[in-house]
Amino acid sequence: MARFIFITGGVVSSLGKGLMAASLAALLQARGYKVRIRKFDPYLNVDPGTMSPYQHGEVYVTDDGAETDLDLGHYERFTGVAARQSDNVTSGRIYRDIIARERRGDYLGATVQVIPHVTDAIKEFARAELEDLDFVICEIGGTVGDIESLPFIEAIRQLRNELGRGQTVSIHTTLVPYIAAAGELKTKPTQHSVRELTSLGIQPDVLLCRCEHPLPDTERAKIAQFCNVPKSAVIPALDARSIYAVPIQYHGEGLDDEVLRAFGIEGVAAPELRRWDDIVDRLDNPEGEVTIGVVGKYVGLPDAYKSLQEALVHGGIANRVKVHTRWLDAELFENENEAEIAARLEPLHGILVPGGFGERGSEGKIQSVRFARERGVPFFGICLGLQMACIEGARNLAGIAAASSSEFGPTDEPVVGLITEWDSASGRERREAGGDLGGTMRLGAYPALLAGNSHVRAIYGTGEISERHRHRYEVNIHYKDALEAGGLVFSGMSPDGELPEIIERPEHPWFVGVQFHPELKSKPFEPHPLFASFIEAAVRQSRLV
Numbered sequence: 045m046a047r048f049i050f051i052t053g054g055v056v057s058s059l060g061k062g063l064m065a066a067s068l069a070a071l072l073q074a075r076g077y078k079v080r081i082r083k084f085d086p087y088l089n090v091d092p093g094t095m096s097p098y099q100h101g102e103v104y105v106t107d108d109g110a111e112t113d114l115d116l117g118h119y120e121r122f123t124g125v126a127a128r129q130s131d132n133v134t135s136g137r138i139y140r141d142i143i144a145r146e147r148r149g150d151y152l153g154a155t156v157q158v159i160p161h162v163t164d165a166i167k168e169f170a171r172a173e174l175e176d177l178d179f180v181i182c183e184i185g186g187t188v189g190d191i192e193s194l195p196f197i198e199a200i201r202q203l204r205n206e207l208g209r210g211q212t213v214s215i216h217t218t219l220v221p222y223i224a225a226a227g228e229l230k231t232k233p234t235q236h237s238v239r240e241l242t243s244l245g246i247q248p249d250v251l252l253c254r255c256e257h258p259l260p261d262t263e264r265a266k267i268a269q270f271c272n273v274p275k276s277a278v279i280p281a282l283d284a285r286s287i288y289a290v291p292i293q294y295h296g297e298g299l300d301d302e303v304l305r306a307f308g309i310e311g312v313a314a315p316e317l318r319r320w321d322d323i324v325d326r327l328d329n330p331e332g333e334v335t336i337g338v339v340g341k342y343v344g345l346p347d348a349y350k351s352l353q354e355a356l357v358h359g360g361i362a363n364r365v366k367v368h369t370r371w372l373d374a375e376l377f378e379n380e381n382e383a384e385i386a387a388r389l390e391p392l393h394g395i396l397v398p399g400g401f402g403e404r405g406s407e408g409k410i411q412s413v414r415f416a417r418e419r420g421v422p423f424f425g426i427c428l429g430l431q432m433a434c435i436e437g438a439r440n441l442a443g444i445a446a447a448s449s450s451e452f453g454p455t456d457e458p459v460v461g462l463i464t465e466w467d468s469a470s471g472r473e474r475r476e477a478g479g480d481l482g483g484t485m486r487l488g489a490y491p492a493l494l495a496g497n498s499h500v501r502a503i504y505g506t507g508e509i510s511e512r513h514r515h516r517y518e519v520n521i522h523y524k525d526a527l528e529a530g531g532l533v534f535s536g537m538s539p540d541g542e543l544p545e546i547i548e549r550p551e552h553p554w555f556v557g558v559q560f561h562p563e564l565k566s567k568p569f570e571p572h573p574l575f576a577s578f579i580e581a582a583v584r585q586s587r588l589v
């Protein structure tokens with residue numbers, strides 16, 4: 045039966061619980077265990093799909109079409125296990141389901157309450173689809189003491205009691221702040237946080253203490269004594285120089301050994317960490333560097349493009365180069381003349397226009413596509429980026445001056461238009477033009493067929509791919525001939541030939557636009573072929589400028 049590891053956070057948010065969950069999973073995997081990670085989010089949105097990236101960072105999309113928390117991206121990047129709808133649940137989704145059941149009369153007259161109905165639903169979620177897993181790691185969003193996370197903590201308490209001691213381990217992540225004036229690390233916030241957790245009925249087994257300075261032995265002993273855990277279970281967690289160094293670092297501090305010991309598992313072989321050693325070696329010893337400009341809208345918060353940022357790093361790992369990302373606000377370009385724009389873009393070895401929503405900044409994105417096309421700079425357009433590349437081509441090479449997207453308002457030339465019907469694995473999907481925004485995009489994995497002699501076919505090394513989507517609009521197939529006359533080749537199409545999935549410019553050193561999000565499937569130990577190839581082209585470009 046699968047064993048459960050519960051991860052909570054205390055003192056402050058942003059302690060990197062998600063990374064720690066992902067790293068622990070990687071370490072257990074490296075010992076041959078089968079692991080899954082789940083995330084419980086206490087907020088009331090049904091999923092993060094309707095939240096602004098500024099609120100919540102990137103929305104991570106799974107193969108099965110769920111819009112989930114960005115931590116699921118870390119989980120997938122660190123373990124290679126494809127995340128699923130059933131790996132992320134919010135209070136909003138739990139309440140929605142309970143209220144729907146209540147309205148149907150399923151509770152047969154009972155009073156519907158947080159305990160047992162909400163806590164039962166949380167436990168059901170934690171225990172769903174366990175198959176032949178050895179460990180399930182459940183990360184609880186938020187900070188212990190928050191009102192909204194109480195039902196989750198209570199559900200864990202019940203589960204620990206129901207499953208028996210040897211079946212669950214609780215890890216609490218805390219902060220040990222450094223007070224410069226006193227020159228000391230302070231353990232009091234950790235003590236308080238653990239007291240809070242214990243008062244809710246959960247005695248943690250392992251404490252992961254985030255600190256900016258090494259944790260002296262005396263402080264470690266003090267935390268152990270006050271928090272009722274063995275000293276070896278107080279794991280210091282200093283900031284790592286790269287997120288991919290975290291598994292090795294936490295292993296060095298004994299995290300995985302302590303977790304196994306808490307389960308009563310001892311004497312197992314050490315983890316096989318060669319894969320992680322190789323990644324860290326490539327990151328630490330690059331043989332060159334390139335600068336990629338990302339021309340987007342949410343550039344003030346790089347978490348909004350988390351997977352993209354990581355996929356660029358993976359492209360660097362594949363080519364043994366350091367990738368510098370320059371975040372450029374597309375809106376700024378709109379008040380600048382051609383020479384000013386060129387001055388911003390000339391130092392770049394590659395230009396990437398990422399996914400996005402809404403009209404703001406679109407003219408700036410179109411101008412950066414034009415610059416990349418005319419100057420032969422490697423160009424990568426993702427989702428909205430592909431749409432911008434098609435509008436640029438339509439306007440400047442196909443003579444369709446009014447080309448636009450119907451996302452930006454009524455247009456006579458909808459080169460990019462709303463789709464309301466398409467084929468999915470489960471049949472024909474239909475949407476209302478003015479319907480709900482939540483969960484109604486073309487979401488999740490769809491296949492695409494690649495043209496025989498295309499650049500992307502050579503890059504992928506195969507003629508059929510599956511990639512993840514999240515968009516409402518598509519390049520309008522009726523403009524295919526006009527766009528092709530403007531030099532664009534439709535090199536990837538949906539199997540029914542209706543939906544353009546990939547465009548490229550054969551005359552250009554590297555110019556590819558994709559309607560899907562390849563960054564979601566890239567991993568440090570398996571860089572996505574498009575990112576590996578894009579960075580390779582950027583390396584060539586860096587030798588020219």
Ligand code: GLN
Nearest residue numbers: 399400427428515516517
């Ligand atoms: N806004 C565009 C659409 O909905 C692109 C979406 C995206 O880039 N993810 O089609």
